[in-house]
Amino acid sequence: MVLETVYFLSVLILSSFAGLIGSLLGLGGGFIIVPGLNLLFDIPIHLAIATSFLGVLVTSNSSSLIYIKNRMTNIRLASMLESGAIVGTIIGASISLAIDKNLISIIFSIALFYTAYSMNKKKNRVEHYNNKSVSKTELNGKYFEISQNKTIEYSIKNIKKGISFSFFGGIFSGLLGIGGGAIFVPIMNKIMGVPLKVSIATSSFIIGMTSFIGALVFLKYGFFDPVLAAPTIIGMFIGAQIGPRINQYIKKDLLLKIFIGVLIYIAIRMLLNGLQLKLI
Amino acid sequence: MSEDYNMRKLENAILNVIKVGLSLAIIFVISWSVSAIYELNYIRFDFQYFNLIKESCNSCHPLFQNIINIPIIFTIGLWFLFLIPIIRIILVTLTFCFSEKKIYALYSVPILIIFIIVIVGGI
Numbered sequence: 122m123v124l125e126t127v128y129f130l131s132v133l134i135l136s137s138f139a140g141l142i143g144s145l146l147g148l149g150g151g152f153i154i155v156p157g158l159n160l161l162f163d164i165p166i167h168l169a170i171a172t173s174f175l176g177v178l179v180t181s182n183s184s185s186l187i188y189i190k191n192r193m194t195n196i197r198l199a200s201m202l203e204s205g206a207i208v209g210t211i212i213g214a215s216i217s218l219a220i221d222k223n224l225i226s227i228i229f230s231i232a233l234f235y236t237a238y239s240m241n242k243k244k245n246r247v248e249h250y251n252n253k254s255v256s257k258t259e260l261n262g263k264y265f266e267i268s269q270n271k272t273i274e275y276s277i278k279n280i281k282k283g284i285s286f287s288f289f290g291g292i293f294s295g296l297l298g299i300g301g302g303a304i305f306v307p308i309m310n311k312i313m314g315v316p317l318k319v320s321i322a323t324s325s326f327i328i329g330m331t332s333f334i335g336a337l338v339f340l341k342y343g344f345f346d347p348v349l350a351a352p353t354i355i356g357m358f359i360g361a362q363i364g365p366r367i368n369q370y371i372k373k374d375l376l377l378k379i380f381i382g383v384l385i386y387i388a389i390r391m392l393l394n395g396l397q398l399k400l401i
Numbered sequence: 402m403s404e405d406y407n408m409r410k411l412e413n414a415i416l417n418v419i420k421v422g423l424s425l426a427i428i429f430v431i432s433w434s435v436s437a438i439y440e441l442n443y444i445r446f447d448f449q450y451f452n453l454i455k456e457s458c459n460s461c462h463p464l465f466q467n468i469i470n471i472p473i474i475f476t477i478g479l480w481f482l483f484l485i486p487i488i489r490i491i492l493v494t495l496t497f498c499f500s501e502k503k504i505y506a507l508y509s510v511p512i513l514i515i516f517i518i519v520i521v522g523g524i
Contacts, residue, residue: 126438175482179426182419182485189412189419196411197505200493204508207515330512333486337519347475351434354482358427 132352133359135161140180140360142380145371149177149300149328150357152236155229156387160394164349166222170298171339172349174332176357177300181328183361188322195262195319198277199326202287202305209291210331214338217296226395229297233388236303237381264319275316283313287327295335300328404501411496415489422485429478436474490516 135157136150143150151173158169188194217225261276277283286308294301302324309320339345471479494513497506 129434129438175479178482178486179423182423182482186416186419186423189416192412194412196408196415196493197502200497200505200508200512204511207512211515211519329489330486333483334515334519337483345471347433347471348437350479351430351437351475354430354478355427355434358423 128348129352132158132162132349133356136176136353136356137360137363138356139176140183140357141364142360143177143180143300143302143357144184144361144364145367145376146240146380148236148302149325149332150180150360151177151297151299151332152233152303152384153387154353154357155298156233156391158349158353159226160387160390166225167218167339167344168346168349170217170225171336171344172346172353173298174336174339175350176353177298177328177332178336179354179357180361181300181325181332183358184325184365185322185329187365188325191265191322193264193319193322194326195277195315195323196326198262198309198313198315199323201280201284202308202323203327203330205284205286205288206291206294206301206305206327206331207334209288209293210295210334211291211338213292213295213297214335215295216292217298218339218342223395223397225297226391230388230390230392230395232293232297232299232303233384233391237384237388239303239307240377240381240384262319264316266318273316275314275319278314279312283308286312291331294328294331295338298335300324301331302328407496407500411492414492418488418492419485422481422488426478426482429474429481433472433474433478437472487516 136154139150139153139157142148142153154173154176155166155169158164158172159166164172185194261274263272263274265271266273287305290301290304290308293299293304302321305324305327306317306320309315309323310317315323490509490513494506494509497503497509
């Protein structure tokens with residue numbers, strides 16, 4: 122048999138989980154799929170990164186469907202940040218192909234620790250935006266906030282800074298095969314003053330571009346296996362479809378706590394893997 | 402036409418591109434997976450004309466050489482997936498170029514150029 126059913130189903134379950142968690146928490150899912158393939162299926166890290174890019178491309182497009190329909194994506198802002206992020210992704214992917222796999226594991230574990238830390242902070246934060254602070258001359262936007270039942274207007278600041286930081290976000294995205302949601306969302310939210318929901322929606326849109334470029338760079342160097350990519354694409358699509366539908370029934374705080382725990386565990390495993398140490 | 406109307410049209414166009422592209426990509430990838438699991442050789446193996454392309458593509462760009470080594474059904478699915486960002490950036494660039502606020506085209510045109518360089522060129 123060319124494609125073993127058990128292998129196919131195992132990767133399908135892992136990627137469905139990655140797609141589900143990714144869509145529930147506003148991440149691409151690459152943070153789960155890369156270490157998952159590397160640690161559970163013993164897939165070489167470069168191939169896992171290449172496969173992750175394809176999966177992230179699917180989740181990003183799938184969640185963008187919902188966000189664009191709800192008019193939460195700021196396409197102008199996305200175009201600006203994409204210009205920096207794409208160049209960064211090409212550089213990051215090229216670095217990733219050039220450096221040692223153990224070093225990638227170590228960098229990945231640091232990124233995982235950072236994500237766990239930023240998620241822990243995000244869980245305790247409450248956002249307040251009022252329409253009075255909006256400057257009409259800046260690149261501004263608006264979205265409908267269901268919880269407050271009103272349209273929120275916002276303006277965007279530090280555009281140059283945002284583009285520069287998105288370049289570095291692109292480097293990390295290309296280097297590690299992650300969409301970059303964990304990096305682009307704080308850039309927009311903290312540095313540019315964009316509301317969190319708009320940041321997540323716009324980040325999903327940007328990830329569609331960075332993961333495409335990353336996938337092309339890895340594909341050029343032959344890092345592609347259809348036997349691995351097929352269940353990943355299908356699984357992440359299924360997960361990304363279920364996520365938004367069960368979003369309102371899930372206790373986000375509990376989910377975040379569990380996910381932070383899982384991230385820390387994966388980070389430790391990846392770090393030990395990178396240092397070539399075995400877990401006792 | 403107002404800027405808001407242009408943006409709504411752009412959003413609708415992007416939504417349609419994603420819907421069609423993603424659906425077709427998933428259909429082709431599932432078809433290949435089923436054929437690979439159940440060894441349906443007539444779907445799984447490359448068609449004869451595709452082998453001819455392979456033979457004549459020995460000196461092609463490495464990206465294309467790697468793509469034509471992927472099973473054809475999967476390749477079609479993959480390209481539907483890849484077409485989403487390509488069409489998306491073309492739509493965004495065209496909208497910005499013909500809108501009042503042309504300044505945004507300054508950001509999307511370079512992305513389009515980078516796409517062309519990566520796909521056709523040597524990165």
